[in-house]
Amino acid sequence: MALVTLSYLSIFSNDRIPLRGLSYFSDILSGKFMVRINPDLHKKIVFIAKKEGQSLNSLVEKSLCLYAK
Structure with missing residues (x-):
């Protein structure tokens, strides 16, 4: 289930489609x-x-937060 979840998140977040x-x-x-x-x-x-x-x-979390905006 986790792999499916991560695949879903990856596909849709990369395309900037609302999750x-x-x-x-x-x-x-x-x-x-x-x-x-x-x-x-x-x-x-x-x-x-x-x-x-x-x-x-902390550095990685902050970087991901900036990317995810």
Whole structure:
């Protein structure tokens, strides 16, 4: 079910189509997910987070919030 949910969210959010029925997904999404990224990018964003005095998680969350607007 989670894979189907993520596929749905990915397809419709990439196309900027309004996500109807998002309240359904809030019941099954925990707020946690794992992302695999290039190790060089990982190093860069760890450096940026430390430089800004925040956690990597906080930096990624803020970045995703800006992207999702």
